[in-house]
Amino acid sequence: MTLLRIENLSASYGVSQALFGVDLEMAQGEVTALMGRNGMGKTTTVKAICRMIRSDGTLMLDGQDLHVLPSHKVARKGVGLVPEGRRCFADLTVRENLIAAARPGEWTLHRVTELFPRLGERFSQRAVSLSGGEQQMLAIGRALMTNPRLLILDEATEGLAPIVRQEIWAALHRLRQETNVAILLIDKSLKELAAVSDKAVILERGRTVWSGDITDLTPEISEKYVGV
Numbered sequence: 434m435t436l437l438r439i440e441n442l443s444a445s446y447g448v449s450q451a452l453f454g455v456d457l458e459m460a461q462g463e464v465t466a467l468m469g470r471n472g473m474g475k476t477t478t479v480k481a482i483c484r485m486i487r488s489d490g491t492l493m494l495d496g497q498d499l500h501v502l503p504s505h506k507v508a509r510k511g512v513g514l515v516p517e518g519r520r521c522f523a524d525l526t527v528r529e530n531l532i533a534a535a536r537p538g539e540w541t542l543h544r545v546t547e548l549f550p551r552l553g554e555r556f557s558q559r560a561v562s563l564s565g566g567e568q569q570m571l572a573i574g575r576a577l578m579t580n581p582r583l584l585i586l587d588e589a590t591e592g593l594a595p596i597v598r599q600e601i602w603a604a605l606h607r608l609r610q611e612t613n614v615a616i617l618l619i620d621k622s623l624k625e626l627a628a629v630s631d632k633a634v635i636l637e638r639g640r641t642v643w644s645g646d647i648t649d650l651t652p653e654i655s656e657k658y659v660g661v
C-alpha cells in the first residue's frame with residue numbers, strides 16, 4: 434500500500450526555485466534511496482515532506498494531505514526525521530533525549546538500546562559528551578522513539594569513522610528485515626545504499642529523472658546522474 438505519494442512537487446528558497454517537479458512514491462516497509470549529485474534537491478525534498486519549507490504539488494502521507502499541516506503535526510502523523518547534523522539535546526542525558534521523543538508504539542527504550550547497545554552503555558551520559566557516531570545513533574534512536582511509519586535519514590553516516598558507519602548500516606538492515614517502517618535514505622556511500630534499498634529515486638536539478646527498483650539501477654544510469 435502506498436504510504437507516501439509525492440507528485441510534481443515544487444519548492445523555493447525566496448526567489449530561488451530548488452524543486453521543479455519531484456515525484457516519489459513509497460510503500461509501507463520499503464527502503465528507498467533518494468539519490469543525485471550535490472545541490473540537486475534531496476534535502477529540500479526532505480524539508481518539504483517535513484513541512485519545513487513551503488511547497489506545491491501533491492504531498493500525501495497515507496491518504497492525508499501533508500500540505501495542510503504545520504511541521505510539528507507532520508511528526509505526529511508518523512514521520513521521523515534524522516536531519517543532517519544529528520540534532521539532539523546536548524545537555525540532556527541519552528535516556529532523557531530518548532524519553533523526550535517518545536510516543537506510544539513498539540519502539541521503547543529497551544528496543545532502541547537493543548538496536549544500539551552503545552546507547553544503553555551511555556544511558557546517563559549527557560549527549561554533548563558522546564562521540565559523533567554515538568550522537569548519530571542517538572539521533573536515529575530519537576526518531577525511532579516517535580514510532581514513525583516513515584523514517585527519513587539525511588546523510589546519517591556523513592563524517593563518521595568506518596566502523597561506526599558499519600554499525601549504522603547494520604542497524605538499517607535490521608530495521609528493514611525486522612520492522613514495517615518505510616525508510617527514505619540519503620547517503621553518499623552508494624554501495625551501502627544499494628545494498629539496503631529496495632527502490633531508488635534520482636533527482637537532477639530539482640526534478641525526478643529516474644525511479645525504479647534498485648536492481649534496475651544500472652552502472653550507466655548511476656554514472657549519468659550520480660557520477661560514479
Ligand code: ATP
Pocket residue numbers: 446449450451469470471472473474475476477478
Ligand atoms: P547536498 O548533497 O549538497 O546536500 P541536495 O541534493 O540535498 O545536495 P539541496 O540542499 O536540496 O540539495 O539544494 C537544492 C538547491 O537549493 C541547491 O541549488 C541549493 O543551493 C539550494 N538551497 C539549499 N538550501 C538553501 C537555502 N537555505 N537558501 C537558498 N538556497 C538553498
